[in-house]
Amino acid sequence: MHGFGCGGLALLALLPLTACAQDLWCGKVYTAGTPEIIPGGRLEPPKPSTTPLLDLQVTPRHSIYVGSEEKAEFIVDATLSYIHGTPYLLAVPNGTYGGNASDILFFTIETEGRVLVSDTIVVNKTNKLLEFDLAQLTPRMSAYQIDLSATSRLDESKYTVSTELFFLPDKTVGSVVKVDNLYGSLLYRNEATRGSFKPVFPYGFYADYSGYLNVSNANVEAYASKGFNAINPVADFTDGNMTLTIDRMDELNLLFQYDMRNSFQNLTSVAEQVPLVKDHPSLLTWYTADEPDGWVYNLNSTKLTYDLLVSLDKYHPTALVLNCQNYYYAEYSSGADIIMEDAYPVGINATYSRKWNTPVNETYGDAGCDNCVGSLLDVPYRIDDLYSYQKWIGGAAARKPIWAVPQAFSGESYWERDPTPAEVWVMDMLAFNHGAKGRFAWIYPPSDMLVGAASQLAQVVTVSPVMDFLTGANPVFVQDDKHGLDVSYWSLGAQVLVGIVNPRNTTASPVQINLPDAFTGLQVESEPWGEVGWSLDGSSLIADNSLAGLATSYVLLN
Structure with a gap:
């Protein structure tokens, strides 16, 4: 990923040859002499309502629960908004309440005629947690429809909203991974956690498989010894038998993201690969599309694969990375539980492409970092943008976690130099300050100096006390x-x-x-x-x- 050969990506040998037939990146032409095309696909903020809306939401605290768990929680929000929700007649245009009393909603949460929770919430309160007993439900593979019905104390207006709850049969082989929808962090369970769900802050790299990991398991061991707790081998089973490497990661409890960038659009291939991977103790997440917005893949490509993965394995979330600053974000991001960003600002010329000898702006050219200014602040700016887009989309999308893919490379006529160790730390901590809940840099092995820099920070953010804050609170x-x-x-x-x-x-x-x-x-x-x-x-x-x-x-x- 991550770098752009014929319009895209470092490590060109890792890419399918068909990818190089295009001359668009993020919908923009980038070769000299090619007529400019104004790219579409920008996600714009919804047109605001002239009167306040009540954005009532109910969300399971965890993306899944399993049969061995006894308790679960819902998150209830009763936000006043101007872009999502239903008309709220008791608020005046500035978003405050009419009269002197704050409104309270009386509500019940039920499924299939069974009341799970009854409670109240003050209007404009968010993140109210409500525990309930899972013994009221039977584990199954299909989702429970959850219905929240609320009544206003002041004018008896009625409001309803629905969601889904997955309470799955317990999984006795391999890992189980869930998203904490309150903080965006991951919880995982395998033999190493002795049956308990433990928070994890993934910190590691995408790693060269054929030229490094597959050479010897000693390289896998050396990687883990640096303090990195997660890895994304850039390969899948269509590239060769990865079993020996994955087995060693299982033994080390080195959590891995399984990368199907070169095969995710072949749904038959995806279905064949899932059984080979899903029961490994070290499986953390599925990874499907690598910069689909840059490559201008079919807009439904990520969602088609996501739906297939959910049907085959509900016990692990799916991630993908988006490279463009704002190009069909809603469509591509619909195909993942975790959205990753890979703004690479170090050593670029943000206004002129050295590789293609063309100017670069919002509608033309490719500088290696879409709509960037060439500052380390491009990283948090991009994360802020993606969180804003998710709020514009609303609903469950507003709680999707974002992970960072910082730069640990140079070359390809885009990036004149590697980041320094200090710049690595700045990009990482800027990302965490702005809510990134995981980090996979591109690509391993980088220089020894960058390995050492990342290793130092890994040994701080993946363990207590810092990890407790990064996974158990929002910045x-x-x-x-x-x-x-x-x-x-x-x-x-x-x-x-x-x-x-x-x-x-x-x-x-x-x-x-x-x-x-x-x-x-x-x-x-x-x-x-x-x-x-x-x-x-x-x-x-x-x-x-x-x-x-x-x-x-x-x-x-x-």
């Missing part, structure tokens, strides 16, 4: 207008993790980050990552010294 962004720092925090019980990134090459001094007043009284417990030194004055986090360009830091408050 809250903190605005820093003075120095242009990128700051987010995660709250977990009485503790707070603060992520600080200086994304620029200029030193910031003095540095004072104003956190919420509620943090007054906390103390700096440790700095799990970085060498800055911090103290807390009231609710202000203050650096002991200046913050160097491209500095990164995690600070744990207690």
Whole structure:
């Protein structure tokens, strides 16, 4: 992926030859002398309503539950919105309530005539968790339709919304992986977890299979020894028998994403591959389309494969990566539970293609990073864009997790140099600050220097305490207008993790980050990552010294 040979991708030998017949990337022509085509496919924000809407949603906390589990939860949202929902007559145009009292909805959640939950929610409240007993249901492969019926306390207006709940028979062989829809993180269970679901923050690389992993299992072992807990071998069983490699990953509990980029559009082939993979203990996720928006694959291609995978294996989620900044996002993203982005900004010329000798803009050309400016901030900008698109689509899409695919390579006349170690850390931590719930860089093995840099951070973000925050909370962004720092925090019980990134090459001094007043009284417990030194004055986090360009830091408050 990830790089673009004839319009696309590094490691050209990994690509199907038919991919090179095109001269479009993200719907744009990129070869000199080719007439410009204005690409369509832009997802635009929905036209806002002139009056507030009630966007009532009910979502299972986990994407699946299995027969050995006793309890489950629903997430209920009663958001006031101007783009999704049904008319809410008790709100005035600025989104506040008429009268003096806040409205409350009385609601029940039921399935097939059986009430699972009865409760109330204040209008404009989100993420209300409601536990129920799974003993009321029988595990089965088909989904339960879940219906929420609500009544307004103030005017007795009625509202209804539906979703699906998967309560599956227990799986006794291999792994089971689910998405936590509250935080976007993954929970997995296999022999290594002793039957319990454990959170995981996947941190690793796409890895060359034929030229590296398949050479010797010693390479698999060396990879795992660096602290990487997940891997995406760039191959599938149509390329050869991967059993020995996967068996070793099982033994190491090295979680893998199974990559069908070269075969996912052949549904017969996909159906033949699934039984070879689905019962391995180290299977984390399926991976189907690699930059389908860049290659301009059929708009329904990802959804067709996704529907087939769900019919064959409901115990693992599906991921894909999108390369374009905004090209038929709704259509391509409908074919996955996890959306990955791969903005590669290091060493590019964002306005002129050295490879094709053409200008690059929003409607023409290919610079190696679609609609980028050539800054490390292109990574969080892209993640923010994708989360915005998902909110525009609404419903279940609004909760889909996003993973980052940062750059760990150079070449192909697009990227003049590799990222530095500091730039690797900046891109990773910017992604995490903006809500990325996993990370697979392109591609392994990179230079020894980049392996070492990624290994250092892997050994922090994949284990407690940092992993607990990244998987068990959502980041809250903190605005820093003075120095242009990128700051987010995660709250977990009485503790707070603060992520600080200086994304620029200029030193910031003095540095004072104003956190919420509620943090007054906390103390700096440790700095799990970085060498800055911090103290807390009231609710202000203050650096002991200046913050160097491209500095990164995690600070744990207690």
